[in-house]
Amino acid sequence: MSADPDRTAGADAGATETLPVTEGVEADRLAELLGDLVRRRDEHLNADAAFEVHPDDVQETLFTLRDEAGFDHCSCVTAQEYDDRFESIYHLKKYDDPTQEVSVVVPTDKADPRSESAEPVYRTADWHEREAYDLVGIEYDDHPDLRRILLPETWQGHPLSKDYDQDRPQVVTLQEHANPLEEDHKDSESDTMFLNIGPHHPATHGVLHLKTTLDGEQVADVDPDIGYLHRCEEQMCQQGTYRHQIMPYPDRWDYISAGLLNEWAYARAAEDLADIEVPDYAQVIRTMSAELCRIASHMLAVGTFALDVYGDFTAIFMYAIREREKAQKVLEDLTGQRMMFNYFRLGGVVWDIPEPRDEFFERARDFLDGLPQATQEFHDLLTTNEIFQLRCVDTGILPPETAKSYGATGPVARGSGIDVDLRRDDPYGYYDELDWDVITQDGCDNYARVLVRLREVEESAKIIEQCLDLLEDWPEDDREIQANVPRTLKPDPDTETYRAVEAAKGELGIYIRSDGTDTPARFKIRSPCFSNLQTLSEMAEGEYIADLVAALGSLDIVLGEVDR
Amino acid sequence: MSHVSHWLAIGALAVIAVLIPMGMMLVSWLLRPSVPERDKRATYESGEVPTGTTRIRFNIQYYMVALLFVVFDVETVLIFPWTVIYRSALDAGASLTQVLAPMLAFIGILVVALVWAWRKGAVEWARSPRAEREAGDMAGRR
Amino acid sequence: MAATPLQEDVTLLPETIARTLGLDAYGFAGQILAALIGAFIVGNVMLAMTGVAGPWAKRKITAAFTDRIAVNRVGPFGLLIIVADAVRLLSKELIVPENVDRPAWDLAPLVVAGSALLGFAVIPMGNGIHLADPEVGLAYVFATASLASVGLVMAGYASNNKYSLLGGLRAVAQNVAYEIPLVVTGVSVVIFAGSLRMGEIVAVQRETLVVLAGVPIPSWFAIVNPFAFVLFVVANLAEVGRNPFDTPEAPTEIVAGYQTEYSSVYFVLFYLGEFVHIFLGGAIIATLFLGGPAGPVLPGFVWFVIKIWAVFLFTQWARSAMPRVRIDQLMEIGWKGLLVLSFANLVLTAIIVGVIA
């Protein structure tokens, strides 16, 4: 597809003039800006402000916040049910400065949960609101396509609502699964062909279903259908206790070895909620191990992308897996597991670096020493390959404005030239003490995204190197791996927090609301892949089928995280 | 060896080329189980039930290529006899222009045809107007 | 170099058979029998080669390129995998999917497997293994080699599967686009040889081109006209549908292309046909450009096998190292690149030969 500049121009392109920011006063300014729209102000942990608005004022409020206050990133929509009301929370951020957050809380009537859709403001709200409808049961007026997203069309009830009876059998017969498009005249009397790509298809990286309409070799329309791996992660986390029972689940969101990055997302949110201070030594270990995970994850991303473009289990795929094996070996030494690490604990990590420490450091350094050569090999085989460039440069274009509107983060956003990285912009762990760079590429195409991942591997290696130095020189009597955390955590009732970390795929955020018990009342996962995957139709429509596959590969989605 | 025997041998190979696959089919017929199940015969489409048939009016691009091929293939066949006698004609004393010029003219016409097809965009994979429109719509919505 | 016919001293395989077995006495019936025996030998040689290549060599070669070992548990070097794979595939259930277009669906694998074998009739393999040598040898080879695309489009259409349909159409579009450059480059060789007879093309290449440091360099057309050689190898890659031109099968796009719905013996036939096709491509390259069975020390047939395996190795190398091009890029490379270059090559060859001669 040609990178037509007109295509990218849009209303939100002008959303650059930001209010002058001053700490603390910001919330008041916003309140002033919104004026009568605000019914009540709320204090959410971390969010500078939480404004309660009327269900019919959602679009107006969000437009104001987006265009006049510069909140161009709708990172998440959380829906939940209270005893007396339903509530949708729009978590807004700025791409320029993710530390500035504002939550727009939209309470709706219990009997008829209905509010205005935010889709015209933020494209990403499309799927988020569908999910809210699907799981909680809030309906959104004005929504272009409000139907179930994660559960089958035939599902009865909304599983995260309070009156849902889980034991009622859901009889979904094969007949009812019969193709709902049967009546659709997509193929009669036209040149187009309706083709299902997935859920069992080698290119979909799991169980994604792409409803594709082809015109010859070109994709006329693509509609990603997700939910084939919806494992009720949020329900699982809402049933688990803060202290121990939740931590194993994050490993399975983004299962491509990014386990520790996910664990950190939960750890960060929960530590915030319970006011736990993590010792520096543990932070360094966390930083190091998380970056190892990032390398492993990016290696697989590059490998499978090569698989999509090359078409077979070729050398580049195998070499990528080889590097992954090495990273996994180091992680296995550290955590005792190859994939499902379960290594972080609230307030630190579960154990120290294994004895003999020298051996571990040596192994880690061996891996790092081999890495430049390996990445060079990838550049030789992949990025400098002319056919590869032919295939990837200027295909799967994702203009920055579109990416922002869809809430794209991580390498996908950075490949579109959006300079955003929570490790730097909203520092956590030990990142702000270390010397590394955020990689961005302006290509906006498949090639740029692959390049970002490859470069990020090098940056991660730099971080690990520095962490290893720190750990080696750390005084022996100061190696505190866990803060003192009470055995049972019971945060105060009605405290809420939304916290995000930079996972391998982008902004992985956790919203937790506590109700005073030892399990969360609402546990919402903001998955980067969920938002990133939404951009697929922007990237692929009008392109060739091969580019659709390549674009999907370059998004590097993992269905465990998309569907949760 | 006579002409006949050449083609006899080729015919013999044709027989063998059919017999070998047939033999394999026979072996397979002997060896394979048969468990007829209704759903086993369903057309595979990534685990979904296919919508619509495959017998549809299909994008014209494939036929364009085929048409072009027919034109060029017939022309290439005409080049064959020329290449065969080219050297012997030269050896027999024909001048270079005499043997080369007609074929150059012929290939020249072919090249002109190719250039024409090229300019017309026939050798490019046509972008489907419908797909373009959809892409445009997406962009327009922004 | 003079284009004198060097053909006469070569005896063809059926003749040899007829003489050794004394079949001459039976007249025409004897001839037929001799031809059949010869054809049987040639057919089985090719079958044996694909048998080794398909289940075993392919894996071993790919493994070598990807840092693995591949089959090593079944028999020495895992060689028994050939038996295991063959019997296991044949003993799978044959599924005839709904709504297939029956005669075409059954015929397609036969056409694909059979057509590739047919081409070997005119290939001189050395040591007298040469079935027939008609005047139109080269044209015949190209004709049979392109028969396979009929089979592919049949398979694609008859399967009533959308992936198959796309695969079949892609296969035929691709084969058709690369057929012309292939043929035009092929005939540029004929300008040197002055004959379409395969035996003669090989014979011409036997002459010494130059003597370098006491080593005679034969006038293989790969050495005489390396440009044509490269063009031909590339076009051949596309003809046999191997990376970077494997769009008809592209597993990550259209699952398995035209063979998506085929199981059991039909799948074996496709698989076999594909490999025979690669070998046929290799045989054509060897005959046209690498002097056929010519080579020092070793017997001719061994050299011939080495050469076609070298081509096979090359296709596998390309497969493990090269990305696949997109269908529109494929067309552009074919029509705008290779076709133009092959015409240029033809004209240049003609001029150079004309000037030198």
Place this chain on the structure above:
Amino acid sequence: MSSKDTPTTDASTTTRDARMGEGLDDRFNSKLREAFGSSPFILTKFDKFMNWVRGSSMFMLQFGIACCSIEMMHTYAVKHDLDRFGAGVPRASPRQADVIIVPGTIVSKFAPRMKRVYDQMPEPKFVIGMGSCTISGGPFQEGYNVVKGAEEVIPVDIHVPGTGAVLRTRPGRGRRTARRGDRRGDPRDAVQLG
């Protein structure tokens, strides 16, 4: 061979019974085998040979679901190299596959699709359930959307326990599945033996 004389095992489930039915198992039968039926000696040798064939060479279905599929990819790749056992050719189309590895949690939306793909595979076909999610739903068992084990949908021959199951043992086991599974013509035994 017929499973009549085999002691029935408690590993059988309704799914499997529904699928297998009573009496002679057609999955390993063939015309040739029936012809050998009158001469037990040849029949035994033939069965042994076919078991060896099925155990030594397998085409896996390219079938990734969840976490375990990552480990499955590792099993194909450089370190474990499943191809050593003759099983390293993943096929994308079920028509050409022998073994389906179910590597992850089955949820309500995916179960019918998985069944469909399984159905489309030609006989004899084998199923390896990988990880605890396919055995019982694993850590997600209590989820409203999770199918409590692949066994509810398709008959599983081998279960590999663990979550994010470590597959170092699997190649050998998978190979034994086919052998043990069809030695008695009844994959039920495979569950116990494998």
